[in-house]
Amino acid sequence: MRSKAVPFDATSSAPRGAMPRAAYVHVPFCRRRCGYCAFTVLAAHDAWIPRYLAAVERELADLGAPREVDTLYFGGGTPSHLPRDAMRRLAEATTDRFPLAENGEWTVEANPADVTRDWCRTVRERGVTRISLGVQSFSPRKLRVLERDHDARRIDESLRLLFDAGLDVAIDLIFGVPGESVEEWDGDLRRAVAASPHHLSTYGLTFERGARFWGRRARGDITPESEDSEAELFERAIDVLTSAGFEHYEVSNFARPGHRCIHNETYWLGRSYHGVGPGAAAYVDGRRMMNHQGVLAYIRRVERGESPVVDWEMLDAESRARERLVFGLRRLEGVARGAFQTRTGHSIDDLAGSAVERFVSLGLLEDDGSIVRLTRRGLMVSDAMWPDLLRPEVAAPREPARSNRAENAP
Template sequence: MAPHLSPTLVKKVLPGNRLGDEGLALYVHWPFCVSKCPYCDFNSHVRDGVDHEAWRTALLADLAHEAALLPGRRLTSIFFGGGTPSLMEPATVAAVIGAAREAWPASDDIEITLEANPNSVEAARFADLAAAGVNRLSLGLQSFDDAALAFLGRAHSAREGLAALEVAQRHFGRVSFDLIYALPGDDDARWAAMLDRAIALGTEHLSLYELTIEPGTRFASMVAKREFEPLDAERAAELFELTAERTAAAGIPAYEISNHARAGAETRHNLTYWRYGDYAGIGPGAHGRRGGMRTMRHRKPENFLTGVARNGHGLVEEEALSPVEAAREALVMGLRLAEGIDPVALAERIGVERLVDDAAVERLTGHGLLERDGKRLRTTPGGRLLLDSILAEIAA
């Protein structure tokens, strides 16, 4: 997304755009980490100290600004992401949840997720976060192998990760954890063994990410200096297919490219995002989508605080999406999902004549990369390996 730094914020909402008709999700970004992982390109920062009272005040002000622009919506989920949100004081988490519930009527089964790292919290912090209102924890284990954890720059051991998972499962009704695969030297046997161990731990949701070398990260510099060689694309694709087969056989199939869950345990917050619903984003670098508008907050924590103090919010960008832009984003998001999309209904909701090129869809269906199920269109398992190319072909 190209930056739009004009001080004059665009306030126009597209006529006929009905993207806001459904429930609302809230994303809260906490930007601080104990250390920066070498693969991470997220908006995360290491600071010697954090003024928690100042950050609580700023986040509540930023939330109030979004709430004023989205009155009367039904809040379906809250997601604390980062950075490392488990470094937040539980009182701040409770204050944000309380303010969100006051701003919007909440669904009876509202999902409130917080991301945590095993080294950043203890049993007392998990209990306090649950008492604050968090009912789903996403734990960044990343591996069960100490050598892999050291390579990934993680500050916890495999034993510490498993202990944190055990504590989390005692305090939260829903727990998910992340693993990273396709590390240098990965093979079928090693990854299959790790998958089997992950499945046996009894969570209903797993986020399984292929290691990618992102520009600007320390890993990108290391690869450029030939300090290590990433796993080749063909081997990584084989591990992706192995992942899909293994999780499906265990009853936790992929419902999105990297996310796997038992029926009913899918991440509701991310489903709102992938189904192209509205979500308010607050905190440094947070993206949002409301009523046909694309929003973006200041990335640098200090700039965010300054913006909130000056303007009452941390916005740096607010721009109306054209129907073509919205259609492109909705297509990219929707085809990540195993359920796929209803192209006709989605086009109508966005306000475009059509979302996909029917001739291209038929051609790729004939090649076994796409399939139709009634009104819905989705990628096949083989098609998911070529998603970027498929999107370029079928976008109307």
């Protein structure tokens, strides 16, 4: 069931099952918009920050009594772009509503250009434990193509400050930037390993509607790399990072032992979560909700006393089970048949037995009778496999085209 602009009382949607133990807050401000970005972002419009803060405070207050969570995640946009007072205010409003459990994980996304000693102190004092640093590349050429506003020297400086502050550090790298060679990507991987972060994510560059790169590609001004060369770069990342001691635990994610992103595991394990701010998604008691993606529209709706939720759907048990299967297969541990059936009430064979069988015969999945998991070959094409598992099958699927374009967390 899907509905648009449904008046929604979040308090009355209190789940029948366990309450979410994770909360995401979207911070939509950036200094300027990068060429490849199609996220919910307001670039160079900082005058809206006070009204955004007031709207988020109101949305949080409308969610009812405080409830403890195990993970908090401030994503964006660029949360580190907020002035110090705004950051303190947002942190306070969030933890008033979602107090963080002892030893909880609190991630804040940051741009290397914003990280100073003072900023590290500010977030540390509020209880932040982990910073996701938008490095993207150490290569001056790639950073220029991506239209990022930092350089490699700034990255090194920000990493030093974050480590000095005792924060866990996760970094993001993008591959498949037009003109990228294996040697250039090797340079990124070498620098990343030498930096010794706790966690590393690698994403293939995407060309999405709404991003400047979308129009540039249509005009022939910029040309995506071929799927084969992207796959080569992705394989290179897996080899280099796992050899360096990182655990490859999800299609796009690598972690030092004990440093997986617990918040993102919430999504991959099909657990429920809260979402606050423009464009934020929430998943509570089988209901998936999406706030208005327009930043100004989100603010105005909340100011008028309306719900920011503009789209929601109630997933039935079978859809939930199918999603759980797909998210679970993104994790390299795979999906255990017995545990899956206990949790969802559905067996993998009933839901997608023939698709699984075909993918096994194509060498994309392996199935030892108790666990189903992606093979190395399946990792290269995983995004193209999911549709066949999400819907009841009607025709024999062809071998998926190559793609490793991971979706960002909500």
